[in-house]
Amino acid sequence: MKNNDLDWWLDLVPDAALVVGQDQMVVAANARADAMFGAPQGALRSRALEVLIPEASRQAHRQHVAGFFRQQTCRAMGSGLRLQGQRLDGQLRPMDIMLNRIQVANQELTMVVIRDDSERVAMVKLGDELAATTARLARAQEVGGLGWWEYDSDGQRLIWSPMVPAILGVPEEVEPSLALVAEQCHQDDRPHLRALHQNLMKAPGTCLTYRIRRPDGELRWIRETIDHGTGNRVLGVMRDITTEKTLEDRLRAESTIDDLTGLYNRKQFNRDLKSRYADYTRLNRNTSMIMYDFDHFKNINDCHGHLMGDNVLRQAAEIVAGQLRASDNAYRLGGEEFAIIIGNTGPGDARKLAERVRSSVEAARFRLGDSIVRATVSLGISQFRASDTNFEDIFRRADEAVYQSKSASRNTVRVVA
Numbered sequence: 001m002k003n004n005d006l007d008w009w010l011d012l013v014p015d016a017a018l019v020v021g022q023d024q025m026v027v028a029a030n031a032r033a034d035a036m037f038g039a040p041q042g043a044l045r046s047r048a049l050e051v052l053i054p055e056a057s058r059q060a061h062r063q064h065v066a067g068f069f070r071q072q073t074c075r076a077m078g079s080g081l082r083l084q085g086q087r088l089d090g091q092l093r094p095m096d097i098m099l100n101r102i103q104v105a106n107q108e109l110t111m112v113v114i115r116d117d118s119e120r121v122a123m124v125k126l127g128d129e130l131a132a133t134t135a136r137l138a139r140a141q142e143v144g145g146l147g148w149w150e151y152d153s154d155g156q157r158l159i160w161s162p163m164v165p166a167i168l169g170v171p172e173e174v175e176p177s178l179a180l181v182a183e184q185c186h187q188d189d190r191p192h193l194r195a196l197h198q199n200l201m202k203a204p205g206t207c208l209t210y211r212i213r214r215p216d217g218e219l220r221w222i223r224e225t226i227d228h229g230t231g232n233r234v235l236g237v238m239r240d241i242t243t244e245k246t247l248e249d250r251l252r253a254e255s256t257i258d259d260l261t262g263l264y265n266r267k268q269f270n271r272d273l274k275s276r277y278a279d280y281t282r283l284n285r286n287t288s289m290i291m292y293d294f295d296h297f298k299n300i301n302d303c304h305g306h307l308m309g310d311n312v313l314r315q316a317a318e319i320v321a322g323q324l325r326a327s328d329n330a331y332r333l334g335g336e337e338f339a340i341i342i343g344n345t346g347p348g349d350a351r352k353l354a355e356r357v358r359s360s361v362e363a364a365r366f367r368l369g370d371s372i373v374r375a376t377v378s379l380g381i382s383q384f385r386a387s388d389t390n391f392e393d394i395f396r397r398a399d400e401a402v403y404q405s406k407s408a409s410r411n412t413v414r415v416v417a
């Protein structure tokens, strides 16, 4: 090939191409090469090749080129490496470079064909990031006990994430099937789950908690939320909530507070009464106890509904709590039965407090929506006695006193000291 053929020939190359002499000067460059390196047309010619190479790679590049001229080969440069070229504005670009020996007018030259590798590098990076995100997400789902399934009503096809079989305790390769979930579901919860599955297309927005029995016999609590998938698809998110549920049950069992009224519960009442009895036997410090029970409470439920009944219990508890001193404690013993333990108080003070409780409940107007209800309570008072053999004796007498109030006229106070 002759020198003047070189430009014509380079223009035929579909990629950016340069021809470089052994002195590493650019002998010729096509328009694509100029554009790739951000040079005005023809500006690359007669430049040192090194201006197109990032500073950090120049040393390695010199050795590479020297080696190349010793071997008579055509090869990809730096295969396996991420090569970068430097544009004249200093910007670095990933590049794929092919070297080829050519002879022009008896000169040994190198033809350098360059492809901009940015897109491929960006795709590889994106792929790596996607793989990392997918792995993180899978791990998060595993840690959180979270699985998902998607049902396509057009193709009647179900797919699920690997966490679903893991939650169900079946092999990962098991064919996705909602019938399998229903089969494992606890028999008491199964009708609800089946109803949900039969109406999947109307289910988005639904949340269901159910139990499953895994093949290894383990019972698991699942909370399933249904949402819209893409197109005609329904998405189900299954969460294994066994740990939370167990904790919740334990906390409830350990709790000393009544959920409805916020007063202490029966468990705390027994503890406190026992401790007061110990004070009485050791220090001769007496305690009074008031017990009270709503009158004809069944009528309130029957006439105004259970919600109103709950509301009366809640509001009355607030009213009563407002009557107490810091040393008094109020309890809900169960149902519509309540108690107050009063420290260091004689029967006279206990009676005054009981009367205040009675009259404030009687005076209250219990409201729920537009409804207003009135209620009364029957109260009984008792104290520890020297003949008592355990802490429950005072309780039995207070109960007896309530019974006497009910038998008298209700809405009254009786004492069985």
Ligand SMILES: Nc1nc2c(ncn2[C@@H]2O[C@H](COP(=O)(O)OP(=O)(O)OP(=O)(O)O)[C@@H](O)[C@H]2O)c(=O)[nH]1
Pocket (backbone or CB within 6 Å): 260, 293, 294, 295, 296, 297, 298, 299, 301, 305, 306, 307, 308, 309, 310, 313, 334, 335, 336, 406, 410
């Ligand atoms: N709303 C509501 N009702 C309750 C709750 N606990 C118990 N009850 C109701 O309280 C009513 C108690 O009824 P009974 O034991 O017959 O007593 P009563 O109707 O109050 O009649 P007397 O005690 O004889 O005055 C029942 O209808 C129970 O269902 C509760 O937490 N909320």
